Amino acid sequence: MIGVGGINVKFEGELDDGFEEGFLTSFARRYLPDVFPRNGDPHVVVKRVKGEGFRVLNYLYDYNGVDEYLVESQVPEAYENEAPVFFLLQAVARAGAKTGRIFITDSVAVSDGRKGILFVGYPHTGKSTISTLSLSYGLTVLSTENTVVDAKSLRIVGGTTVLIYDPRIEDLYNVRLSYDSLTRSGYRVKEIDSEDRRKILGRVRINVIIILHSAFNCKGASFSPVKGRKVKKSLWYFSTALIKGVDYYEPQPLNMPVNEAMMKNLGEFLDRASRVKMYEAFGNHLDVFKKSLELIDYEV
Structure with a gap:
């Protein structure tokens, strides 16, 4: 059994070829939050042929509180068979919502040890670059792609721990980080889990939410407060996209139902998170990053 963002997943069936271990690789952990071998009662059962x-x-x-799936699959593998990883991410996001653990997609969480900033944004809006800048400026990165948040307290309780970043930032922003490997496209791969991260995980709350619109060819930084209906609309998208299969995988994502317990927890998350200051940020990555730190009184 493995835990994914605090959700227990039990695998059954034909597992002698390393199927379960395929969810512990660097590729899988780029998308699956805090994956570790774990004991306990399962929230999700995956039977595999x-x-x-x-x-x-x-x-x-919801069979006796457990979601069960029967899948036919090869071993999960980057570039070859990636769909099982995204399927499992969808399955644990649903199970998480039932327990009050909300899986926020397309997100990065960073902290100075006291306060937390949640950055959200569509692909290629600067999340990985923000993570890399955060590390280089001494902040702790709690998640790099998908973030797990407690619905009642808004504490950041889990997140992905593999960072993929564009090497161009080294020269553009004078960033120098050690890295562990390279992707086929030449992007840097860095494991970000650390003792400091584990110490504050589950203790730091979200104090600011920033919707990113940053790019290399922009200048300066412009922040616009998010108000009215757009606040909960944005929160709803990023907190339910995984459950509803917006994160596409082949042949097609499941159309998962939202039950009463999930809706209660999602509603509580929306109510609490909508009271947090939210901004849309436009501009250059570094300028957006520095201005974001001002919002939590972090001195660069």
Whole structure:
């Protein structure tokens, strides 16, 4: 059994080829928050039969509180068979919502040890660059792609720990970080989990939410407060996208139902998070980053 963002996943069936271990690789942990071997009662059961590619053959939601899936799949592998990782991310996001652990997609969480900033944004809006800048300026990165937040307290309780970043930032922003490997495209791969991260994980709350719109070819930074209906609309998108299958995988994401317990927890998250100051940020990565730190009184 493994834990993913605090959700226990039990694998059954044909597992002698390393199927379960495929969810512990660097590729899988780029998308799956805080993946570790774990004991306890399962929240999710995945029964697997061997096969080509990936298919969900059957599913049963909320059976004695557990979601069960029957899948046909090859071993999860980067570039070859990535769908099982995104399927599992969707499955644990649903199970998490039932327990009050909200999986926020397309997000980065950073902290100075006291306060937390949650950056959200669509692909290629600067999240990885913000993570890299945060590390270089001495902040702790709590998540790099998907963030787990407690619905009642807004504490950041989990997150992805593999950072993929563009090497161009080294010269553009004078950033020098050690890295562990390279992707096929030449991007840097860095493991960000650390003792400091584990010490503050689960203790730091979200104090500011920033919707990113940053790019290399921009200058300066402009922040606009998010108000009115757009606050909960934005929060709803980033907190339910994984559950509803907005994060696409082949052959197609499941259309997962939202039950009463999930809706209660999602509603509580929306109510509490909507009281947090939220901004849209436009401009150059470094300028946006520095201005974001001013919002939590962090001295660069």
